[in-house]
Amino acid sequence: MYNLDLNQMSKNEFLTTYWQKKPVVIRQGFKDFVDPIAADEFAGIAMEEMVQSRLISKRNGEWQAEFGPFESYEHLGERDWSLVIQALDNFSEEAAELIEPFRFLPHWRLDDLMASFATEGGSVGPHVDNYDTFICQGSGKRHWRVGDNGRHSEVIAHEALLHVEPFEAIIDVELEAGDILYIPPGFPHEGVALEPSMSFSIGFRANSAISLLSGFADHLIDNELGGQLLQDPQRKAITNSGEITNSDYANIKQQLQNLLDDDKLFKNFVGNFLTNAKHELDLMPSDEPFEAAEVSELLAIHAIKRLGGLRAFYFEDTLNDGVFYLNGEQINFNSEIAPVIKLLCNQVVVTPSELAPWSTNEHFVTLMVGLLDQGYWFWTEAE
Numbered sequence: 001m002y003n004l005d006l007n008q009m010s011k012n013e014f015l016t017t018y019w020q021k022k023p024v025v026i027r028q029g030f031k032d033f034v035d036p037i038a039a040d041e042f043a044g045i046a047m048e049e050m051v052q053s054r055l056i057s058k059r060n061g062e063w064q065a066e067f068g069p070f071e072s073y074e075h076l077g078e079r080d081w082s083l084v085i086q087a088l089d090n091f092s093e094e095a096a097e098l099i100e101p102f103r104f105l106p107h108w109r110l111d112d113l114m115a116s117f118a119t120e121g122g123s124v125g126p127h128v129d130n131y132d133t134f135i136c137q138g139s140g141k142r143h144w145r146v147g148d149n150g151r152h153s154e155v156i157a158h159e160a161l162l163h164v165e166p167f168e169a170i171i172d173v174e175l176e177a178g179d180i181l182y183i184p185p186g187f188p189h190e191g192v193a194l195e196p197s198m199s200f201s202i203g204f205r206a207n208s209a210i211s212l213l214s215g216f217a218d219h220l221i222d223n224e225l226g227g228q229l230l231q232d233p234q235r236k237a238i239t240n241s242g243e244i245t246n247s248d249y250a251n252i253k254q255q256l257q258n259l260l261d262d263d264k265l266f267k268n269f270v271g272n273f274l275t276n277a278k279h280e281l282d283l284m285p286s287d288e289p290f291e292a293a294e295v296s297e298l299l300a301i302h303a304i305k306r307l308g309g310l311r312a313f314y315f316e317d318t319l320n321d322g323v324f325y326l327n328g329e330q331i332n333f334n335s336e337i338a339p340v341i342k343l344l345c346n347q348v349v350v351t352p353s354e355l356a357p358w359s360t361n362e363h364f365v366t367l368m369v370g371l372l373d374q375g376y377w378f379w380t381e382a383e
Helices: 011-017 039-045 093-102 209-222 246-261 263-275 292-299 335-346 352-358 362-374
Strands: 024-026 053-059 062-067 081-085 110-118 132-137 142-147 154-158 161-164 169-175 180-183 189-193 197-204 303-306 323-326 329-332 377-380
Touching: 024 169, 039 081, 039 110, 062 154, 062 161, 093 110, 093 197, 142 180, 169 180, 209 263, 246 263, 263 323, 263 329, 292 352, 292 362, 303 352, 323 335, 335 352, 335 362, 362 377
Parallel strands: none
Antiparallel strands: 024 180, 053 062, 053 081, 081 110, 110 197, 132 180, 132 197, 142 169, 142 189, 154 161, 303 377, 323 329
């Protein structure tokens, strides 16, 4: 387990002073840091078809980018290239533990854990991200420059790479293992490896109004909702047929507003939308269906662990009504098991001592049989 040290700042002090305001270097945020994954294993993960990986290099002053899976790296030489993997938390339990110290931020804001291995001189180039990121330096050293927020002209360095023009640095540092660089959205930055190194970035994203509206429209279409036609049975004759009157405009606007004001409808959309997996899950459904008696017995002696990348959320005012959301779906359950559902959503691992009181509850055992069968949770040793 990794313990986050904010250099004598409380978590609320960090949020008040820096979160979405300005970047900061947190020296030795993780003391005695050891990479959760070796470079060779990291390269092996990039060989998998379902993994989103990229190779970024610079040759003769020209940027190059390739997309995985990758079988070999010998052709790249010994410097000036980086291997980047998105959603490493979906494929490495050990790497996923890096997310745990950042649970003081809501999990629905989490994007993923991105990681990179870079040779000397390796970089992805100067760029701007639209999310908050905590860059945790692993083995090796990297030189990081961060510019100020503002208008930064974009440059297409390669069809797969969107860079920004050179910027003046407000932070110019070398990071060593355990150092953390926090960067809010909109601040240009560039990291260059000074030696072979690993880096791990925990990103937190907010959804744009466009993505929410687009997702809401898809939700309405998929569930055949919102098809009611505009009604105006009290209409009066008008003189100017080309005019959209203020009352008609208000009626049209209210038609959409009624959908947003329907809390049951909109919360169902938000729950489904926010629990949709950002990247493909490494699901391994059980070979044979679990039996309820077997699950009941195991719940009393084994911990359960949530699959990497799986999202499970609840609303504080619907949990006791027997509703939570999992991987893009609304899940209904008997409200008497609400306390243990809360544990499933809040914790990656739920211990035997936390599970034992529920191990003979028919409603919980039945739910867990289905979740285990699908591979959403799996048995693990208590930590």
